[in-house]
Amino acid sequence: MIDHITPLRPDECEPVPDAGLGALVTERGNLPLESVDVTADVTGLAAGVRVTQGFRNPFDVPLEATYIFPLPDRAAVTAFRMEADGRVVEGVLKERGQARADYDQAISEGRRAAIAEEDRPDVFTIRVGNIVPGERVTVRLTLDQPLPYEDGAATFRFPLVVAPRYIPGTPLDGDQAGGGWAPDTDAVPDASRITPPVLLPGFPNPVRLSLAATIDAGGLELREVRSSLHTVVREGNTVQLQPGERLDRDFILRLAFDASTSLSLVPDGEGAEGTFALTVVPPEAPPTAAPKDVVLVLDRSGSMTGWKMVAARRAAARIVDTLTSGDRFAVLSFDTVVEHPERLGAGLVEASDRNRYRAVEHLARLEARGGTEMLQPLEQAVALLGDPSRDRVLVLVTDGQIGNEDQILERLGARLAGVRVHTVGIDRAVNAGFLSRLTGFGKGRCELVESEDQLDEAMENIHRRIGSPLVTDLSLKGDGLDLVPGATGHLGAVYPGVPLTVHGRYRGDASGAVVLSGLDTAGRPWEQRVIGSRTDNPAVRSIWARARLRMLEDRYAAGDHSLEEEIIAFSLRYGVLCRFTAFVAVDTHVVAEGGPQHKVVQPVELPSGWQAPPAAPPMSLMAAPALMPASMPAPRAAFRMAAPGSAFTPPPAPASAEFAEPAGPGVPTPAAGAPAYGAGGSIDWMEHEQERSAAAREPLDPFREQLAEELRRLRAAASLRAEDRRRYLADLGTRLAGLAAHHGGHAELEALARDLTAGDPAVDVDTLWQLAEHTLETLLQRGPGGKRRPFWKR
Incomplete structure (x- = not known):
């Protein structure tokens, strides 16, 4: 039997706009994140930014939405707000574990809540819980950021x-820290918090x-005013994106104007102290080149495919060409192995x-x-730069897409003393x-290259930094201005074309001057005096506080874990978010019985310029998320980096037998610790696993379970009258004493029990209540063996 097939007319088969594999649609949409609005006010060398994220529940049950997103790495997040159903709830900055506990309790009680956390200096997570069906919830972040300035442009x-991001290491057992596509590993213990699922190309602009x-x-x-990667419209002093742009690359404006030497003094509200911002335009005298040792490290991994590899090769070659005969250098390229030019060897050679020529070849x-x-x-590069008698320079050319940043800083931090490290970041994200x-x-200097067109300008900047600085051994002292010792951090050096910017603190009146001193290229004393002027710019204070927090966090990452309490106290004092704190906004109204029945981790765009996977996941994985039971575990699929010439290989078969499909011949299975990338269009991009098996959870012994229950009951009783709260605390002390005795004694619990049962009328009940809550929180944040749990798992 032969059936005749009538061909379609051209107008019957026009493609649906933005259609493609993974384009999942329900009647009310497909994803909870509906809009992102960014409004920036740029003033001189600083910007105040307001970020508004709109979430909507397209499902028929209460929803918790998670969004992993970037912010500028030097930005200070100073405020957080949630708005829903005509109600506005201001966020409160708290220690991270306490903020999470407040959020979890509110969600379990059916109240709306939102929490904002920092996972990296430029990676943040927002969770919004108990969004009822059809409802819209808006969250707002307020931040201040400094603008780098060089060669007449900010x-x-x-x-x-x-x-x-590439995730090295061996996967860890137990609960995962987040809902991303990569498992936590010993090298990146919070990998699941920084790896949001990724949309396939062709997905409708979500x-x-x-x-x-x-x-x-x-x-x-x-x-x-120049825009680098986006199409913009300028009206007067406002620059706007054209409608329809996607969240797949950085937004960049370059503003050409002349900076001037200045000292801004911004008093605190109470006036006893204040923050200063010093800008010093460098002298014009050319530097004298000094012999140096330079090690160039080039990233040739799979994520560098395409224009990034071309730009990286050009950048590396430009750096080699700037060396002189008095210099020595080495070139290392790496992916999963480290290589060097065969004709030069692995050590330093004369820059003849x-x-x-051999290096460039x-x-x-x-x-x-x-x-x-x-x-x-x-590590190999630092080992080569071991001669302290020479100027030592390390240059890293990469897109930086790794997850084990803390591991690298911990291993290298102390060994970088005396080495100038410059980085060339090549990517649109x-x-x-x-x-x-x-x-x-x-x-050193971080130079970012978002396109080949910008490469030449960036390399000029790096060239100057690889050369000798104009002024070194800098120190700063007040002249009629009482500077707070140790508040300025490291002053660095003065380079040609690069104004020096210093933030710090002062005491007393907002008047006086500072004197910046150092040595010029000939070793002669150099100094510049700058008179201060009082200004009213609160961003100066928050930018200084964020820089200070980042310095402390980097010291923590390098191994000084004694700094945790200092970091938390500093963050709370100045109201600036960090990795150890979180903003939490909790509504008082109950809107959902029993908490959210559906959880979604918002997928993000594949960055512009990245190559898409050559194959899509099995079509059986393509289903509308609204049709999936909330309790069903999400199938997990991953892409591995491929051999040269392609960016990815197809995913292995999902672990869930209900969705399992043959992987097909020739499809490799990722080894432990292999790099993984989220599989576009599959359900695990729309669904977040609500429950894991009990065997996978970190075990809680009865001791800790009882403490968690006591903490929950304590918080629930916080609204009692003062005399009832005092009686409650006495009863709690009796229970805690019995609990400690039952488990063979516990010094902290016994001390708390004595304080709560002492009945001293001179001790305020609020103070006792805070003591009990803080002690129980601290004990619960410790893992097995009494060690404090990592801040990303509290």
């Missing part, structure tokens, strides 16, 4: 997507993006014409492949947070 950069920046040059002449043949094992090449932290240890 740069306002606002990241819009968290790119997939988020409405608007971004506007209003520019005030702060009394300086604004000569030019012949050797530089080697660089020209490099192609992207493999994983991003960055620790080993950096670069990991600027890590690259900036690394250069902070090495007192």
Whole structure:
């Protein structure tokens, strides 16, 4: 039997706009994040930014939505707010474990709540819980950020997507820290918090993006405004994105104007202390080149495929070409292995014409492949730079897309003393947070390259930094201004074309001057006196506090874990978010019985310029998320980095037998610790696993379970009258004493029990209540063996 097939007319088969694999749609939409609105007010070398995220529940049950997103790595987040159903709830900054406990309790009681946490200097997570069906909830973040300035231009950069990151290490047993596609590992113990699922290309634009920046040059002449990656419209002093842009690359504005030497003094509200911002324009005398040792480390991993590899090779070659015959250098390239030019060897060689030619020849043949094992090449580079009698320089060219930043800083931090570390970040969604932290240890420069067109300008900046600085051995003292010792951090050096910016604290009146001193290129004393002027710009205080917190966090990452309490206290005092604190907003109204019945981790865009997977997940995994039972575990699929010439290989079969499909011939199964990338279009991009098996959870002994129950009951009784709360505390002390005795004694519990049962009328009941709550929280944050649980799992 032969059936005749009538061909379709052209108008009957026109493609649906934005249609593609993974384009899942329900009647009310497909994803909870509906809109992102960014409004920036740029004034001189600082910007105040307001970020508004709109969430909507397209399902028929209460929803918890999780969104992992980037912010500028040097930005200070100072406020958080949740709005829903005509109600406005201001967020409160708390220690991270306490904030999570408040959020979890509110969610379990059916109240709306939202929490904002920092996982990296430029990666944040917001959770919004108990969004009822059809409801819209808005969360707002307020932040201040400094603008880097060089060669007559400031740069306002606002990241819009968290790119997939290479996750090394062996997967950890037990509960995962988050809901991302990568398992937590010994090298990246919070990997599941920084790996949001990724949409396949062709997915309908899921988020409405608007971004506007209003520019005030702060009394300086604004000569030019340029946008690097987006199409923008300028109306007066406001620059706006064209409608329809996607969250798949950084937004970048370059503002050309002349900076001037200045000292701004901003008193605190109470007036006893204040914050200063010092800008010093460098002298114009050219530096004298000094012999130096330079090690160039080039990332050739799979995520560098395409234009990034081309730009990286060009950048590395430009750096080699700037060396002189008095210099020595080495070139290391890496993916999962470390290589060097065969004709030069692994050590430092003289920067002769012949050797530089051989190095450039080697660089020209490099192609992207493999994983991003960055620790080993950096350790080798530091080992080569062991001669303290020479100027030592390390240059890293990479997109920085790794998850084990803390591990690298811990291993290298102390060894970078005396080494200038410069980084060249090449990507449209670069990991600027890590690259900036690394250069902070090495007192160098982080240069970001978002396109080949911008490469030449960036390399000029790096060239100057590789050369000798104009002024070194800097120190700062007050002249009629009482500076707070140790509040300025490391001063660095003065380089040609790069104004020096210093933030710090002072005591007393907002008047006086500062004197910056150092040595010029000939070793002669150099100094500059700058008179201060009082201004009213609260961003100066928050920017200083964020920089101080980042310095303390980097010292913590490098191994000084004694700093945790100091970091928390500092964050709470100055109202600036950090990795050990969180903003939490909790409504008082109950809107959902029993908490959210559905959880979604918002998928993010594949960054612009990244290659898509060559194959889609099995079609049986394509289903509308609204049809899936909330309790069903999400199938997990992952992509591995491929051999040269392709960015990814197809995913292995999902672990869930109900959804299992043959992986097909030739599909590799990821080994432990292999790099993984979220599989586009599959259910695990729309569904977050609500429950894990009891065997996978971190075990809680009866001792800790009882403490958790006592803490829950204590918080529930917080609204009692004072005399009833005192009686409650006495009863609690009796129970805790019995609990400690039952388990063979416990000094902290016994001490708390004595305080609660003493009945001293001179002790305020609020003080006792806070003592009980804080002690129970602290004990619960400790893992087995009495060690405090990592802050990302509290």
